[in-house]
Amino acid sequence: NAGVTQTPKFQVLKTGQSMTLQCAQDMNHNSMYWYRQDPGMGLRLIYYSASEGTTDKGEVPNGYNVSRLNKREFSLRLESAAPSQTSVYFCASRQTGINTEAFFGQGTRLTVV
Amino acid sequence: RKEVEQDPGPFNVPEGATVAFNCTYSNSASQSFFWYRQDCRKEPKLLMSVYSSGNEDGRFTAQLNRASQYISLLIRDSKLSDSATYLCVVKDSGNTPLVFGKGTRLSVIA
Numbered sequence: 767n768a769g770v771t772q773t774p775k776f777q778v779l780k781t782g783q784s785m786t787l788q789c790a791q792d793m794n795h796n797s798m799y800w801y802r803q804d805p806g807m808g809l810r811l812i813y814y815s816a817s818e819g820t821t822d823k824g825e826v827p828n829g830y831n832v833s834r835l836n837k838r839e840f841s842l843r844l845e846s847a848a849p850s851q852t853s854v855y856f857c858a859s860r861q862t863g864i865n866t867e868a869f870f871g872q873g874t875r876l877t878v879v
Numbered sequence: 880r881k882e883v884e885q886d887p888g889p890f891n892v893p894e895g896a897t898v899a900f901n902c903t904y905s906n907s908a909s910q911s912f913f914w915y916r917q918d919c920r921k922e923p924k925l926l927m928s929v930y931s932s933g934n935e936d937g938r939f940t941a942q943l944n945r946a947s948q949y950i951s952l953l954i955r956d957s958k959l960s961d962s963a964t965y966l967c968v969v970k971d972s973g974n975t976p977l978v979f980g981k982g983t984r985l986s987v988i989a
Contacts, residue, residue: 799976806887808981809923809966816974824976856922860977864911865930868968868977870922 768792772857772871779847779878787842787874789857797860798840799868800824800832802853809856815840817862847878882906883980885967891986896957900983902950902967911970912943914952916963917982923966926952957987 770791779785791798796817801809801824811824815834829851831843840859844851854875860868885902892898904912912929927934929941929950940953950967967980 797974797976801979806981809979811976811978814976858977862974864970864972865913865928867913867925867928868923870924872922 770857770859770869770871772855772874774874775872776875777877779844779876781848781878783847784843784845785847786844787855787857787876788839789841789871790839791859791869792838793859793861793869794837795859795869796837796862798834799858799860800830800840800842801856801858802826802851803856803873804853812842812855847876849878852876852878882978883967883969885980885983887981887983889984889986891988892957893988894957894959896987897953897955898957898985899954900952900965900967900985902952902980904948904950904967904969904978906969906971907945907948908971909948909969910972912941912950913968913970913977914939914941914950915966915968915979917966918963923979926965954985957985959987959989961985962987 799814800812813832818837857871858868914926915923916926917923933942938955942951964982966982
């Protein structure tokens with residue numbers, strides 16, 4: 767019962783370093799999402815992929831890139847990390863449909879110093 | 880204006896109390912509505928979908944008012960384990976993403 771798996775769970779980066787957050791789902795879902803969550807800000811959408819081969823910007827895409835490698839995997843890349851990107855990052859997946867549930871990974875706690 | 884707005888709380892209630900949360904959304908074309916629950920330092924999880932006719936799941940009742948564009952969640956007989964943040968979630972039609980409110984924090988006190 768893996769569901770949505772995110773790696774790593776924790777990461778500390780220095781300003782200017784790059785890294786990729788990995789996300790994989792085993793539920794054959796079409797849609798995948800990357801959110802960030804900051805205190806008092808709620809969940810904000812960074813990028814999403816409605817289906818394999820497509821990606822779209824969300825509310826806060828600046829400083830990030832994504833790749834929908836295949837139906838299972840959706841990665842988030844920080845090319846040059848900044849302290850403002852310190853946050854908790856959640857990946858989610860969801861099957862196409864009106865009232866279908868979104869399933870979340872356990873989150874990645876990223877600190878940029 | 881944020882698409883989905885919630886009272887951030889916190890709501891501090893005693894065990895056994897009834898508590899209600901409201902949420903308003905700005906897009907009248909929204910089609911799907913949900914309440915998610917998020918425990919401290921955990922990922923959000925679906926609590927319940929919200930249907931036009933209203934729906935109930937045990938101690939939880941969700942209502943939708945399309946004319947006024949708000950959604951409510953009623954929790955009866957609150958338990959300590961209900962302490963969490965409750966997220967109102969809205970979705971438009973088509974391949975659009977879920978939009979989350981900032982959440983309402985509930986603390987149930989013994």
